Amino acid sequence: MRSVATLILVAVAVLAQATIVNRLPFEWGPGPDLVVAAVVAVALTTSPASAAGCGFAAGLAMDLFPPAEHVVGRYALVLCLAAYLVALVRRNTGAPGAVGSRASGWAAVGATAVTALGVGLGYAAVGLVIGDPHMTVTAVATGVGVGTALTVLVSPLVTLPILWVRSTLADSEFATVQGPMSPGGW
Amino acid sequence: MLRDSPRSRTVLALLVAAAVVLLVLDARPGGNPVTSVARAGGELVFAPAAAGVGWAGAPAVTLYDGLREGPRAAARVAELEEANAALESELQAVRIDENRADQLDELLHLSGLGGYEVVAAQAVTRSTARGYAHTVTIDTGTESGVREDMTVVNGSGLVGRVIEAGPRTATVMLATDVKSAVGARLEATRKIGVVNGGSVPGGPEADLTLELFDMEAPVESGDRVVTLGSHEGAPFVPGVPIGTVDEVQVAPGALSRIARITPAVDFASLDVVGVVVAGPDGDPRDSVLPPKPEKPAKPKEEQ
Numbered sequence: 350m351r352s353v354a355t356l357i358l359v360a361v362a363v364l365a366q367a368t369i370v371n372r373l374p375f376e377w378g379p380g381p382d383l384v385v386a387a388v389v390a391v392a393l394t395t396s397p398a399s400a401a402g403c404g405f406a407a408g409l410a411m412d413l414f415p416p417a418e419h420v421v422g423r424y425a426l427v428l429c430l431a432a433y434l435v436a437l438v439r440r441n442t443g444a445p446g447a448v449g450s451r452a453s454g455w456a457a458v459g460a461t462a463v464t465a466l467g468v469g470l471g472y473a474a475v476g477l478v479i480g481d482p483h484m485t486v487t488a489v490a491t492g493v494g495v496g497t498a499l500t501v502l503v504s505p506l507v508t509l510p511i512l513w514v515r516s517t518l519a520d521s522e523f524a525t526v527q528g529p530m531s532p533g534g535w
Numbered sequence: 536m537l538r539d540s541p542r543s544r545t546v547l548a549l550l551v552a553a554a555v556v557l558l559v560l561d562a563r564p565g566g567n568p569v570t571s572v573a574r575a576g577g578e579l580v581f582a583p584a585a586a587g588v589g590w591a592g593a594p595a596v597t598l599y600d601g602l603r604e605g606p607r608a609a610a611r612v613a614e615l616e617e618a619n620a621a622l623e624s625e626l627q628a629v630r631i632d633e634n635r636a637d638q639l640d641e642l643l644h645l646s647g648l649g650g651y652e653v654v655a656a657q658a659v660t661r662s663t664a665r666g667y668a669h670t671v672t673i674d675t676g677t678e679s680g681v682r683e684d685m686t687v688v689n690g691s692g693l694v695g696r697v698i699e700a701g702p703r704t705a706t707v708m709l710a711t712d713v714k715s716a717v718g719a720r721l722e723a724t725r726k727i728g729v730v731n732g733g734s735v736p737g738g739p740e741a742d743l744t745l746e747l748f749d750m751e752a753p754v755e756s757g758d759r760v761v762t763l764g765s766h767e768g769a770p771f772v773p774g775v776p777i778g779t780v781d782e783v784q785v786a787p788g789a790l791s792r793i794a795r796i797t798p799a800v801d802f803a804s805l806d807v808v809g810v811v812v813a814g815p816d817g818d819p820r821d822s823v824l825p826p827k828p829e830k831p832a833k834p835k836e837e838q
Contacts, residue, residue, distance in 0.1 A: 368588040398546035405550040413577025421570040422557030
């Protein structure tokens with residue numbers, strides 16, 4: 350139940366990003382990244398391995414959707430690592446508790462901000478490694494800055510609902526009793 | 536510090552490896568089956584979704600575009616409206632100027648023919664307090680040498696006479712006013728009479744009515760009438776066309792012959808007029824009259 354709902358929500362986020370957000374003619378360049386916001390919400394409530402899988406799948410979907418302006422696997426790699434790190438930090442610091450306890454809204458938005466920044470920089474770093482000619486300092490600075498700000502702005506509309514859905518469904522499954530090191534599941 | 540299970544790390548390593556493999560595969564020049572098939576699959580999902588979003592979002596996109604272009608469009612509309620108004624007024628001014636120039640030309644022509652010295656003026660208003668009197672206000676006055684009892688003409692003929700002159704404006708009683716009586720003379724036959732404004736008792740309904748004193752004078756429709764001229768040229772200078780005989784009334788027992796006159800001047804569209812400030816040295820006779828039309832039997836209003 351929980352995994353199905355998560356799958357649907359992440360797929361909706363990916364499709365919305367590819368078909369709606371990427372269509373909007375923003376004059377300043379990048380738009381908000383709904384995929385990052387959705388993946389952060391999943392990563393905050395699951396094990397690192399599952400988070401990595403989720404990030405990989407979402408990123409790969411974004412890689413495969415048109416426009417094919419970057420190589421396949423670039424976004425998947427970055428999102429996979431980012432989701433893994435978010436889940437790992439969340440599990441090990443466990444600030445308000447273990448997996449399944451409700452993360453506060455502000456913490457989730459903050460995590461989204463940090464992740465969006467990291468994803469933007471990581472994406473640019475991969476571009477540098479594979480020799481993407483678009484990666485200039487000014488382009489990366491404005492793109493990452495504006496993109497992160499917009500992602501933080503939309504995260505209350507994406508991250509928090511997904512977190513709420515996952516927490517609500519988890520309660521009924523007694524997921525909270527699992528230990529901090531449990532592999533967990535979708 | 537960041538502990539994790541080996542299994543989890545394995546999963547991560549596998550995923551990263553897969554991503555890197557894909558990266559390397561796709562980054563290499565030339566196509567490769569894996570990523571192209573995968574991209575084709577992505578497009579398969581994307582195309583209908585995008586089409587659906589495009590269909591569902593068309594109104595929103597229109598609205599968004601409208602909102603985005605709104606301030607600019609409003610500014611553009613205002614700019615175009617301003618330009619349009621400027622052009623329109625310019626065009627209108629050109630038309631009015633052309634019209635005035637034509638009328639001034641005619642006025643100059645007439646005054647040159649008759650040897651009149653005229654001061655050009657413009658009819659400002661035709662309204663009177665009650666609408667009874669036929670008067671107009673013109674925009675010249677005593678400062679330009681206009682005095683009372685001066686003849687007012689335009690390019691077509693007699694307009695009236697000045698009845699009151701202020702410093703910058705003057706009031707002109709039109710020849711069609713019922714109080715107006717102008718000494719007149721028939722073209723060619725030189726029979727004299729009076730042209731009254733409006734109708735005279737017993738006469739036909741008309742703007743101008745000619746009363747001939749000579750009962751036996753031959754007068755036909757199509758005959759033209761000019762001013763006779765007053766003593767010292769006031770209030771009327773001689774030789775100004777008044778109008779054309781339209782219809783002669785044969786009234787047995789009448790003391791005078793009465794004819795309806797079609798005015799030479801279109802009093803409904805008075806614009807540029809001239810005040811004759813000095814009359815000619817001699818009577819210009821019929822020289823001011825335009826050439827006789829080809830068909831005098833069907834006289835038209837001149838000009």
